[in-house]
Amino acid sequence: MRTSHTVEFTSGLFMALGLAALVFLAFQSTDAGGVLREGSYRISARFGNIGDLKPRAPVSVGGVTVGSVESIELDGDSFEAVVTMKISTRYDALPDDTSASIFTKGVLGDQYVSLEPGGSPDVLADGDSLFITQSALVLENLISKYLFDSEEEEDSE
């Protein structure tokens, strides 16, 4: 009888250990962790072209990461990309005339959203949207514009 209880006890302990490992790994080593520990609020911005921006891309102010891109959707009416960003509540004093631009890290790096705070006394709240935005630079557009412009110049000459 005694041995039988030992076996059951260790089996239960084994399962509890597994559950503890699940919780620890999920919250300490995956993206579920950061969300729990810090509160965040959402702001959105509309861009004409987001380039290669992806969900979970960093959002930074002056190079310091303050949040991440949560989702990217296309507005069916205006055909603009609506980028929803999650900003940590530690940075809850961003003015409401903050502008958003999509930049690229390095030459071939990932794209990120850079916020440029304005001077308005009012601050952004959860659910607000940014009005001043600058779309991503798409390399193909730049090249074709350059080619097209130089051709025009030759024609006019």
Added chain:
Amino acid sequence: MNQNSDQASKAPPFSGPRSAPIRHIGEAGIFLFRILARLRFSPRQWAEVMRQTYFVGIRSLVIIMTGGLFVGLVLALQTYDVLTDFGATEAVGTIVGKSLYRELGPVLAALLFAGRAGTSITAEIGLMKATEQLDALDLMAIDPIERIVLPRLVAAVISLPILTLLFDMLAILGSYLFAVHWMGLEQGIYWSNMQSHVSLYKEFFPGLMKTVVFGLVCGLTAVYYGYHARPTGEGVGIATTQTVIISSILVLILDFALSALML
């Protein structure tokens, strides 16, 4: 009469060695349904499952945890070394987490499990068969599949995910130990990089799903070869070897298939 013996001398269809792999798959499938039909969810059956979880799961803890720790250590060592060249050592947590949860954790834990627990299941059931214990149970109107085979299969399905979680945890600990304590990486950077790049729903949970399938495959292979072993010492030996080979191959093939499905 003459006609009858003529028919008997002819080999029955699908009995040749070439059709053997397909035959085994079919037999194992039928065997699985025979086992599942015995699921009762009665307290008595659960007690036996718990007892088998002890033998299948807890007895494998040492090899799984040692394996996990050293896999984590060597993973961190190798990636850290390469990442130094690119000045991106802070990505070590991300790489360890991603490769571990997606592939290394489930597959390595399953291979170790097949070697440690699968073989012992096969040998045990095979020996019971060789010493006619299974026949004795049958004579006492105790169903050997319900009493012997089913608890071991269920225990394998329960144990492997838990063992994989512990494997992952020790591997993370190993890589943390190497990167943070020995190489002096900032511990906040290690964790935050991991948290911002390893996805709970896209990487962690799919990896866990895999281990449930691997547990079923390893468990079924083990009980199948044990139950169908030739009742001799040699037969049990062959069955044990087959268990390791077949479950390892199945785990590796299924891993590719499941990864392709989930990506």
